[in-house]
Amino acid sequence: MLLQFLICLSWLTSASAALEAKPGCQPTCGNVKIPYPFGVGSKCSIHPSYSIDCNKSYNPHRPFLSTKNLQVVSISQTEVRISNQAAVSCHDDLTKINYTQTNLSGTPYTFSDRKNEFYGVGCNTVALIGGLVGNRSYVGGCISYCETKDSVKADMNCSGIGCCQTPIPEGLQLFETYVGSIEENITNITSFGNCTYGFMAEQTKYQFSVSDLQYDRFINKIKDVPVVLDWAIGENLTCEKALQDPETFACKYKNATCYNASNTYGYRCNCPSGYEGNPYLIDGCQDVNECEDHNDNPCASICTNNLGKYTCSCPKGEHGDGMKNGTGCTRNDKKFPMIIVTLGVSLGLLCLLLCISWLYFSLKKRKLVKLREKFFRQNGGLLLKRKISSSHESGVESAKLFTSNELKLATNNYDESRILGKGGFGTVYKGILPDKRIVAIKKSKLVDKSQTEQFINEVEILIQVNHRNVVKLLGCCLENEVPLLVYEYISNGNLYEHIHNISRMSSISWEDRLRIAAETAGALAYLHSAASIPVIHRDVKSANILLEGNYTAKVADFGASRLVPLDQTQITTLVQGTLGYLDPEDETPEFERSEEERYLATYFIVSLKENRLFQLLEPRIIEEGKSKQIIAYSELAKRCLNLKGEKRPTMKEVAMELEGLRRFEMHPGALGRNDDSTSLQSESNDICYVELSSYKDDASGQYSMEEMPAKVPPR
Template sequence: MMPMVLDWFIGNETCETIKTKSSDDVCQGDSTCYNVDNGSGYRCKCLDGYQGDPYLPNGCQDIDECKDPNLNKCEKICENTKGNYTCLCPKGYHGDGRTDGTGCVANQSGGSLIIELTVGLGIGITVLIAGSTWSYWAFKKWKLIKLKHKFFRQNGGLMLQQELSRRDSSTETAKIFSSEELETATNNYDESRIIGRGGYGTVYKGTLSDGRTVAIKKSQVVDESQIDQFINEVVVLSQINHRNVVKLLGCCLETEVPLLVYEFITNGTLFEHIHNKNKASSLTFETRLRIAAETAGVLSYLHSSASIPIIHRDVKSTNILLDDSYTAKVSDFGASRLVPLDQAGISTVVQGTLGYLDPEYLQTSQLTEKSDVYSFGVVLLELLTGQKALCFERLEEDRNLAMYFISALKEDRLVQILEKCVVDGAKIEMVEEIGSLARRCLRVKGEERPTMKEVAMELEGLRMMLEHHPWVNNDESRLEETEYLLGEASLKIGSNGGMNNVTYDSITDHIILQVGHGR
């Protein structure tokens, strides 16, 4: 018998033709249609990984290759999938797990664990650091806010707010600045913004958000027992509206030590202009006399015309500022004290600057208005002599300018210690008048010193004399003219060139004639 091969097919059309004629699949699920090679027609067969009858519904079933080692090429672990399988490696191994691939290779001892631990630890530490940092900054900010509130209360902020709220809304009062405002204004108190240092603190130049340039004083210490007094002074000083006083704009109470904000004066201190030889030439005798008169007028105003008498307590050339036109501006009331109207003086811890300090105040700790008079007398000497209040380059007995000046007066050598511009700028008679006034200011006993009002009036009178009829290189031929011009004011010039005490009241703006010589 001859063997036969039976070949069969369905119809005489191709798979493509059948598909175009019918929307239904000619072959059942998980099967595919293919064209026969030796004739026309088509057949169905199950997809790779499946077996069964492709012409019956669900006739093709998945082959589980993992059950038969001959059907898979896995080395260790076989995982069956629909129509296929996947090879895996057990824990501690790595690779594709196939016998025809890299297979499964054992990891180096502890390597995988170390990597996993390292990655996990790294992520954990990162999260911990991020969380800790956020918590730290949040806590720090909360603590800073709490500290600011503590300082605000401690420095009398609530009391100041109450005081300001009681003031007439039409009256300009101090502003309470936040610490952030002043930090921004000074670029976090950058060293380059420092314009002055002193015994009471450091002064910074700042620019407020509204464009105003200000001076911000950062004190070194604060007496907590004097907070009530400090608040009262801030309120009073902020209301002082005198052309020769540096205006107090406000304060910040959110720091450990209160910060004071003043208007900024452009031309530096009187000290710089007196003791810097390049600048001293700009201070003519007339300018020096005007500065002295303006300063005396301010102190007189503080002592007698302010709503509450104020003793400055630290009058010195570094606390007298000059604007571009050399107008005097008295500053730094940080050591100032308000004097109750029913008291002549107050007992305090001695504060001030050596060379300017009232010896009576130093001995008794009893602060009076005459303490300012003494300090002003030293400033007057600085203007006349160009010498520093305390100078260790002079002989030991002359280191103190007051003693040096008095010694020169006793030895009749006043002209020898005067600044050249003073000698050239006025007749010796006027300089002697000013020297005599300075000497009276420097008397050891306060009760023997003149008041600042008397000092201001005398200096203003001298200045008026200089302005209306300058005592500069006058010759005898002009004495008659002088008497004539000033006759209406009852000013009498003696034949010896001296003058009776003519004074000018800067507060009432009129000349006042004193009876007698006044010394």
């Protein structure tokens, strides 16, 4: 404990010594120390970005960052704290500024995502923050609401009642704050909360209290709550790159070391252990003489100081490590061989420990093997083995049974960095098999033990599904409590990401979109009609259509699928899948949807009837597609949205019509059939209905507007 205290004291002394100004320069401004590489005036700083203006019109004087005119509260070896400013909106005072902006672009400073939070305070508050993280835009915010003053309690912290908070992203250099009201009628709260506030602050310095709802008290309080900036030397330079130019390298002086900043752009200098001082100055890192104070040095007897370190030793006739917090120094006793006895006891205990450890791990391994055998039998492993054997004999492609260890090794023990996606049915991991094949491994959340035989039958059928536009099921692992499925790996994400991600919105051309639609319809038609046992997917949506590098479509995720015997005409199983993508004829009363959830489909159909189709489309579609061709596809989509199953075309008909529209030039009268012209004499269960569901966000009081899809405007 004493050594730890001395090391801590040495570090504090080093940190204090490091706060040194450049020789001949002003060391402080008012009550704030100005250590190099910062300095009062450009000649006293390492770069103009670190220059400080000392404003002497205040008493005491106040320092400001020269390039951005931001008031500095304190400077440390890694951080700068600046004064705060809040966006304020009061219902009875239009002079309050409900918008603020702080811009650090072009400087070595970033807002600390580890120590800052964004806050909204008030009983009728929407607080928004937006800015730039590198070249990416960022928008976030939170909502605070309260009906009465009694509902606001300080011990609630910022949970959304009177105060809300949200984290900020790493690397933020520019942010704008806007604060507004949720509703206009606030007569019940004006007596105690007439204003709303939005601001960034150091989270350990701001503690919400009920008095913050009053304007005067809040403004006085926020003056003492700073914002933390991370700083580093050499914008976007690592230590390795900076060292290539010795003249400008900041850590070039003797004993100084360089390390890359982890939470901002650039690098920093440091004095290594055993040295103290300012590493940015010549001879700034000086050796610490740990032996200088005899009473406080870490040695029990003899202390020898060396550059950057020290050694402890014992005088002649004594033994030990010589340290106060160690064995110290003990006189040698020739009468009793203490060392031999101690060594013997230690070796005996070590052997005993090794034997116990070997026995423990052997029993644990045996128990694990038995548990895996239990899960294998429980999950239908014996049944699947018999089916695999019969498949081999008949020459039919069969499933591969993977072991638990194989999939653990392939996913690096299911490391989070290997996660490809998460959903209602489970998590999908990226795996690399020993033969270097890349696969997708689906780890489900739930298992129904009563459906084991049906699960095995479905695996056997899906293994035999062989279509270029259907994700191939390679095999499974039954040695876990929940079976794992192994699929081929598709590299280019899913269609949902390409449609809804702004950075990818224009990456898919009109021609590629038509091909993706035709390939998807062809795959579904194959599953419905050409497979040995028809497979009804029941969860067709853009997130379950994967794309290869050349945008080839692959239908995936058969978690909600059902196998239908050839002589069965109706699907009688329970409704599964994503609620917004279900056939309306499958909907049971507990899944009945509101008009809002049908809004996009209704809006699309109404727009067709009112000749407003082209107002819904992206500019690229209008530019690349032919008008008649677009209308023909829209009419086909309209027929697929018919609420009555017998009025909708089969998937085979949809696939044929899409392929025909895509491959041939449009002729007069060839496109735009009405509903009555569709042949519906077979495959009544092959529904093509895909409903456009509306977006619903959660009510947690905290959200990121980057994740909010745009809603269709009302007619």
